[in-house]
Amino acid sequence: MVKPKGQKGRRSVWWWVHHWLGLKLALFMTFVLLTGTLATVAHEIDWLADPAIRVMPRDEAQASWGAWAAAVQAAAPEAEIEALNRPLEPWFAASAVLRMPDDSRRIAYVNPWTAEVQGVSTWFNAHRFLRFTHRHLMLPVKWGLPIVCSMALVLLASLVTGLIAYKKFWRGFFRLPRWHAGRKGEARRFTGDLHRFAGLWSIWFLVLIIATSVWYLVEWGGGQAPPQPRPEVVTGPAQPVGAELDALIATARAADPELRITGVRFPGEKGRGVIVEGQARAVLVRERTNTVQIDPRDGAVLLTTRGEDLNLHQRISEMADPLHFGTFGGLLTRLIWFVFGAVMTGLSVTGVMIYALRMKRAEDEAAIGTAPWLWRSLGPAAYPSAALILLSLALTPMVAAGFGLG
Known part of the structure; x- marks a missing residue:
């Protein structure tokens, strides 16, 4: 390896660190970012999947909390009502969390205007699946949470090294990705431009996700705020x-x-x-x-x-979730978080594509397809990453059946 010299060499070192972190951990990072992105709209996914959650908004007063609870009790007299929640949006039903005699949980959905129970569904829905997968990989929280949240340190290192390696990066905010059809190497050039452009415009979001994830690590390490x-x-x-x-x-x-x-x-x-x-x-x-x-x-x-x-400690603790998932402003902020989460997921993917296209072109552009190069580019780290992802998915039926480890 040639020893870097001067300013250009120092930038090359920063680029190499940025490339190595983003490439070797890309598979697991993409999984964490993807599940977190989908978690921001998990309630909407459940709304699409379960007709019992859907209602038609009305221009009239809703039934009372007592009427909702009475309807749930009449529909499931054997169950204990643990919680009752108002509709998330006007087109959502009210919901009640039920504890069944066998100690399992269910969710009853109530039309907020007619106080009629529209259905009783499993508690382990898309929202719970994405929440548990993103937060601790279906593993015990004491093991899974630090594994997931440690990716925040990788994101921080990637952000810092990327900004240093991208000379005068502030000029790139208004430098649109280039595309010239038919030019040799254009796919790699366009992917690189898109990666830098999207990365710059998502810096604020990246910093926010890093800060809240590091806070979760602090809490895991014993820094919880007093209840x-x-x-x-x-x-x-x-x-x-x-x-x-x-x-x-x-x-x-x-x-x-x-x-x-x-x-x-x-x-x-x-x-x-x-x-x-x-x-x-x-x-x-x-x-x-x-x-x-x-x-x-x-x-x-x-x-x-x-x-x-x-107090300040408690306030920081209570801010973490609303900022991490964008729940503080309703559907609008959650959609913004979804868009920028998708951008971050795309950055993880395009980083691998840039390297794979470069190496594929360097060896033999026609000898092998791009897909195998994507896997080969990840190196040995791809195997433990894939193992964690598969383990999380394999544990899902156990958690869904009520034998969760977290």
């Missing part, structure tokens, strides 16, 4: 429905008029009150930070929590 308080209540498996639940909802609204209710968590046998949660004044926090917790025995308010009262 919010949960008062214990001596109560049995209370299932307030109908007028009883509506009275509790009215109490919650009186206790916190700014609370936009998105869900209700029932006591079950967990020694807690009914938790009414949602969004309020604080931005970029999960619904669980804004709650009114009520004793189901007498309707007394036990505790109210607000997102703006979190």
Whole structure:
């Protein structure tokens, strides 16, 4: 190997590191990015796959929370209602998470206007599959999460080395990919231009994903924020429905008029009150930070929590998921996250294509197809990457059957 000299040589070293990281780990990186991208629209995938989730929006008031719960209880009297959630979008049904007598979970979908149960489906749907696969590869969380989140360090190194190797990279923001049909080597040139152009415009998104993924690693390593308080209540498996639940909802609204209710968590046998949660004044926090917790025995308010009262550590923790998956702005932000996630997935693929096309042209352009070169370019790292992907898929039936390892 010729030793690089001068500024050009230093750039070549940075390019080599960028190329090596992106190439050797491309298969596993693509899988992680692809599952994360699809996870941003997983609820929409379920909506397309399951007719029970779909409703026709109406210009009238929806039925009450109590009516939804009563309908679910009538449709599945043997089940325990764990949670009740409002529709994600106007064309979605309301949903209830059920704990069945055999300890499995189901989801009941309720028409929010008629309070009719439209169907009861498996809890392990597309959303759960993509969530578990992307987060921890269906492995125990303590093993799978650090494997997945370590890819953030690879992304960080790829970002830094790519910017250093791309001389005066800021000029490339408005340099469109070139394409001249019929010119020799044009596919490689166009792929390289597209890779750089897309990479530059997705820097903000890449930094965001890296930061949140590193935070997940911090939490895995013991840096979790302290949980919010949960008062214990001596109560049995209370299932307030109908007028009883509506009275509790009215109490919650009186206790916190700014609370936009998105869900209700029932006591079950967990020694807690009914938790009414949602969004309020604080931005970029999960619904669980804004709650009114009520004793189901007498309707007394036990505790109210607000997102703006979190300390800095807790606020960072609650921001991670909304920023990582783009859930904070509804369907619009999730679609933006989906588009840029697809771009990042494409960057992983085009990086391999650039190298494969270059090597294919260098040896014998007509001797072998591009596809075998894509696999050969990955080198020995392709085998453990493929093994992790196949293991995740092989564990899926076990997790779906209720014998999850996470």
